[in-house]
Amino acid sequence: MSTSTNQIIKSLKKSGYKITPQRKLILDVLNNSDHHLSPANIYNKVREKYPEIGLVTVYRTLEILDKAGYICRLTLPSGLAAYLLKRCPSGQHHHHLVCQCCGKVVNFNNCNLAELEKEITDETGFVISSHTIELNGKCPACQ
Amino acid sequence: MSTSTNQIIKSLKKSGYKITPQRKLILDVLNNSDHHLSPANIYNKVREKYPEIGLVTVYRTLEILDKAGYICRLTLPSGLAAYLLKRCPSGQHHHHLVCQCCGKVVNFNNCNLAELEKEITDETGFVISSHTIELNGKCPACQ
DNA sequence: TAATAATTGAAAATCGTTTTCAATTATTAT
DNA sequence: ATAATAATTGAAAACGATTTTCAATTATTA
Ligand SMILES: [Mn+2]
Ligand SMILES: [Mn+2]
Ligand SMILES: [Zn+2]
Ligand SMILES: [Zn+2]
Numbered sequence: 001m002s003t004s005t006n007q008i009i010k011s012l013k014k015s016g017y018k019i020t021p022q023r024k025l026i027l028d029v030l031n032n033s034d035h036h037l038s039p040a041n042i043y044n045k046v047r048e049k050y051p052e053i054g055l056v057t058v059y060r061t062l063e064i065l066d067k068a069g070y071i072c073r074l075t076l077p078s079g080l081a082a083y084l085l086k087r088c089p090s091g092q093h094h095h096h097l098v099c100q101c102c103g104k105v106v107n108f109n110n111c112n113l114a115e116l117e118k119e120i121t122d123e124t125g126f127v128i129s130s131h132t133i134e135l136n137g138k139c140p141a142c143q
Numbered sequence: 144m145s146t147s148t149n150q151i152i153k154s155l156k157k158s159g160y161k162i163t164p165q166r167k168l169i170l171d172v173l174n175n176s177d178h179h180l181s182p183a184n185i186y187n188k189v190r191e192k193y194p195e196i197g198l199v200t201v202y203r204t205l206e207i208l209d210k211a212g213y214i215c216r217l218t219l220p221s222g223l224a225a226y227l228l229k230r231c232p233s234g235q236h237h238h239h240l241v242c243q244c245c246g247k248v249v250n251f252n253n254c255n256l257a258e259l260e261k262e263i264t265d266e267t268g269f270v271i272s273s274h275t276i277e278l279n280g281k282c283p284a285c286q
Numbered sequence: 287t288a289a290t291a292a293t294t295g296a297a298a299a300t301c302g303t304t305t306t307c308a309a310t311t312a313t314t315a316t
Numbered sequence: 317a318t319a320a321t322a323a324t325t326g327a328a329a330a331c332g333a334t335t336t337t338c339a340a341t342t343a344t345t346a
Contacts, residue, residue: 018312018323039302054326059303079222079333080302097269106267112259117278124249125283126240134275135260140268161292161343182333197295202334222302223333287346294341303331310325316318 004085005031008070017064022046022053026061027085035103036074036082072096095133101142108135147228148174151213160207165189165196169204170228178246179217179225215239238276244285251278 001009005027013019029045030037037045043058062083065071069090074082084105088094094109117128144152148170156162172188173180180188186201205226208214212233217225227248231237237252260271 016323020312020324022325052326056304056327057325060324075218075220075222077218079218079224081222097263097267097271099269100272106269108263108266110259110262113276113278116253116255119253120240120251120278123251124240126242126249126278126280127286128240128278128280129243130279132275132277132279133256135256135263135269135271136273136275137269137271143270159292163293163343165294195295199296199335200294203293289346290344292341292343294339296339297337299336300334302333305330306328308325308327310323312321312323314319314321316320 001028002031008065011070012064012068015068021050022057023061025050025053026058027065030065030071030083030085033084034105036072036076036084036098036105038080038082042083095135097135097137099139099142100136101138104139104141106139144171145174151208154213155207155211158211164193165200166204168193168196169201170208173208173214173226173228176227177248179215179219179227179241179248181223181225185226238278240278240280242282242285243279244281247282247284249282 001024005024008027009019009024012023017023025046026042029042039055039058039062042062043053043055046053046058062071062073066073066083070086072084072086074084074096076082084096088107088109092109094107095111097106097108098104111131111133113131113133117131120126121128144167148167151170152162152167155166160166168189169185172185182198182201182205185205186196186198189196189201205214205216209216209226213229215227215229217227217239219225227239231250231252235252237250238254240249240251241247254274254276256274256276260274263269264271
């Protein structure tokens with residue numbers, strides 16, 4: 001179990017959650033991936049080491065991790081969910097650069113939308129409270 | 144039936160689709176809304192004038208309109224689909240400014256991400272082929 | 287008007303996700 | 317260590333949006 005996984009486990013315990021092998025393994029799978037993973041992907045990975053796990057436990061754990069802010073939930077264009085461990089300093093927001101070919105995800109946080117948001121507010125009268133950006137492309141390995 | 148609806152209907156006919164009252168009514172509903180609408184929303188609106196319509200016809204028509212480029216499909220954070228008639232010059236891409244309160248959607252197209260994309264390409268080696276932005280906020284009426 | 291091929295709507299199927307519930311397990315207090 | 321507890325688990329059923337199937341209907345064309 002990696003340091004990163006361990007730290008999150010400790011924080012969860014402080015928040016009153018029990019430490020179970022299922023939760024540790026789910027976190028490990030997330031930690032060992034630089035791709036976004038669907039609940040089913042995670043389920044299958046965990047089953048390699050812990051065949052008794054139920055898919056429903058994966059869903060429940062992901063919900064906890066998401067609410068606690070340790071993972072990002074993406075909604076793919078198909079409408080399916082996918083998750084990714086957050087790896088940027090907490091408090092900072094970030095966005096995703098996604099390889100259309102292999103699914104690799106890289107975070108970035110220099111989004112600099114302040115200027116655009118001001119323009120839009122001036123034009124439309126909307127008060128803007130948040131934004132999402134997603135850049136789609138091909139990673140070096142896939143080019 | 145509005146001009147806008149009529150034009151799209153004509154284009155569809157040229158592409159080999161039949162003109163049916165269901166398709167006309169679905170287009171009218173889209174044309175009369177400045178909010179994104181779910182398939183069920185559209186179904187209910189159309190039923191007011193044409194109670195025999197089936198929800199499945201709404202899904203099928205939306206798929207045609209989406210593929211033909213007349214409407215935008217949003218995937219809401221919940222994973223549900225919502226649709227909106229495109230109102231910007233074709234060929235231009237655009238993005239959405241969404242009121243979190245009432246759902247009103249306004250398009251904008253001055254997204255100016257070229258600089259950011261260049262930075263990211265330099266940093267990561269990704270070749271960027273497209274992007275999405277969504278600005279969330281409150282419209283003047285909802286503030 | 288007749289022939290045709292596309293379109294329609296009801297019903298069933300699909301599929302990701304959520305709920306229910308009884309059994310199990312991690313934690314805490316003894 | 318043991319017992320008491322409350323949380324967690326997994327199987328199964330339920331759910332809800334979307335898709336598929338198929339026979340009947342309709343718009344179009346000849
Ligand atoms: Mn992220
Ligand atoms: Mn749009
Ligand atoms: Zn790639
Ligand atoms: Zn509003």
